[in-house]
Structures are given as C-alpha cells and as structure tokens.
Amino acid sequence: xxxxxxxxxxxxxxxxxxxxxxxxxxxxxxxxxxxxxxxxxxxxxxxxxxxxxxxxxxxxxxxxxxxxxxxxxxxxxxxxxxxxxxxxxxxxxxxxxxxxxxxxxxxxxxxxxxxxxxxxxxxxxxxxxxxxxxxxxxxxxxxxxxxxxxxxxxxxxxxxxxxxxxxxxxxxxxxxxxxxxxxxxxxxxxxxxxxxxxxxxxxxxxxxxxxxxxxxxxxxxxxxxxxxxxx
Ligand code: CA
Numbered sequence: 001x002x003x004x005x006x007x008x009x010x011x012x013x014x015x016x017x018x019x020x021x022x023x024x025x026x027x028x029x030x031x032x033x034x035x036x037x038x039x040x041x042x043x044x045x046x047x048x049x050x051x052x053x054x055x056x057x058x059x060x061x062x063x064x065x066x067x068x069x070x071x072x073x074x075x076x077x078x079x080x081x082x083x084x085x086x087x088x089x090x091x092x093x094x095x096x097x098x099x100x101x102x103x104x105x106x107x108x109x110x111x112x113x114x115x116x117x118x119x120x121x122x123x124x125x126x127x128x129x130x131x132x133x134x135x136x137x138x139x140x141x142x143x144x145x146x147x148x149x150x151x152x153x154x155x156x157x158x159x160x161x162x163x164x165x166x167x168x169x170x171x172x173x174x175x176x177x178x179x180x181x182x183x184x185x186x187x188x189x190x191x192x193x194x195x196x197x198x199x200x201x202x203x204x205x206x207x208x209x210x211x212x213x214x215x216x217x218x219x220x221x222x223x224x225x226x227x228x229x230x231x
Pocket of ligand 1: 033034035077078079080188191
C-alpha cells in the first residue's frame with residue numbers, strides 16, 4: 001500500500017486535459033483481465049487506439065510482462081485467479097519508472113476506495129455503460145480519444161468469449177476446490193452475471209453463498225450455454 005495516499009480521493013494523476021506532455025505516439029496498454037468477455041468488450045472500445053494492447057490473464061503473467069516492459073497504461077481487474085489485482089497495483093505504484101496511468105477495473109464497485117488507496121489513478125466499474133466515458137479515462141495517454149466522437153453504447157457481447165467464460169465458470173465450480181478458489185469462482189460468475197444483466201444467474205450465485213450448493217448454479221450456467229447460438 002502506498003502511504004502517499006492519505007485518502008481514497010487523493011488521486012495523483014493530473015485531471016483530464018491538464019497533462020503537460022501527452023504521449024503523442026500510439027502508446028502501449030497492458031490489460032490484466034481474466035474474463036474473455038470483458039477483454040473483448042475492452043478491445044472493441046479501444047478500437048482505433050493506434051497503439052498496442054497486451055493481455056495478461058493472471059498476476060503471474062502480468063508481473064512477467066512488467067519485469068520487461070513499462071507500458072503507457074495498465075488496466076488491472078481486481079479479481080484474478082491467482083490473487084487480487086490490488087497487490088499488483090500496489091507493486092506497480094512502487095516501481096520506478098512508474099506506469100504513467102494505472103486504472104483499476106472491477107465488477108465490485110465497493111472496491112473503489114481500496115483500489116485508489118493501493119495506488120490506482122482511476123477506478124472503472126464493470127459493466128462499462130458508456131464507451132465515451134471509458135475512452136475519456138485513457139485520453140491523457142491516447143490523445144486521439146479526446147478528439148474523436150464515437151457511438152456511446154456498450155459494444156455487443158462476443159458469443160465466443162461468453163461461451164469461454166461460461167465453460168470457465170463451470171470448470172471452476174466442479175470438484176472439491178479450496179475455499180479461496182471457490183470464492184474466486186463465485187466472484188467470477190457474479191461479475192459475469194452483472195455484465196450480462198442476468199438476474200437469474202445472479203440469484204443462482206447468491207443462493208450458493210447462502211447454502212453452498214452449486215447444483216442450481218451449474219444448471220443456470222448450462223442453460224445460458226444452451227441459449228447461445230451455435231457458431
Ligand atoms: Ca475477474
């Protein structure tokens with residue numbers, strides 16, 4: 001944790017539009033995100049970036065990347081299979097040279113204060129309702145976004161990415177998993193359900209939290225899979 005941050009509101013990154021020397025080239029962005037559905041949404045929202053997007057699905061992969069490179073911006077999902085994105089954000093915040101822009105993203109809006117205290121410059125709650133708001137967060141690093149208008153609706157869900165996430169959720173729920181992996185699995189499905197605005201799936205995962213029985217959640221996930229178009 002960075003002790004420079006006296007309060008969650010102590011965002012150190014300059015306000016939008018006040019960056020003295022914006023990075024004029026395309027820029028590089030590291031996306032640390034375990035959900036393929038979220039990755040595809042972000043990839044579509046970053047279309048036209050003119051830079052390079054790298055993806056890491058785990059803390060370990062992200063740390064390997066950051067040991068070799070300093071991207072211009074990093075987006076860190078907080079719920080990852082091998083730990084919390086908060087730890088990675090704190091690590092990035094301590095490193096010199098620091099990544100110029102660190103964005104935390106999460107399906108749990110209640111984690112915003114923790115993310116800012118860990119060292120994130122900004123917090124973005126999933127699901128992303130506004131493409132323009134998302135792109136404005138990156139405009140200090142990718143100035144093209146400050147100049148361009150774009151359709152302001154969330155991109156459509158990618159059926160292949162959704163299928164991968166649903167299978168991943170089923171895999172995570174099967175067998176006797178250690179408590180931390182079970183907690184990760186339920187958080188993964190909760191974020192997926194919110195991204196899909198699927199109240200039935202959300203109720204099913206909340207029921208597991210109450211009685212520990214994953215059978216009805218597995219049925220809900222399989223029904224969701226069956227409802228997907230065959231491609
Ligand atoms: Ca996640």
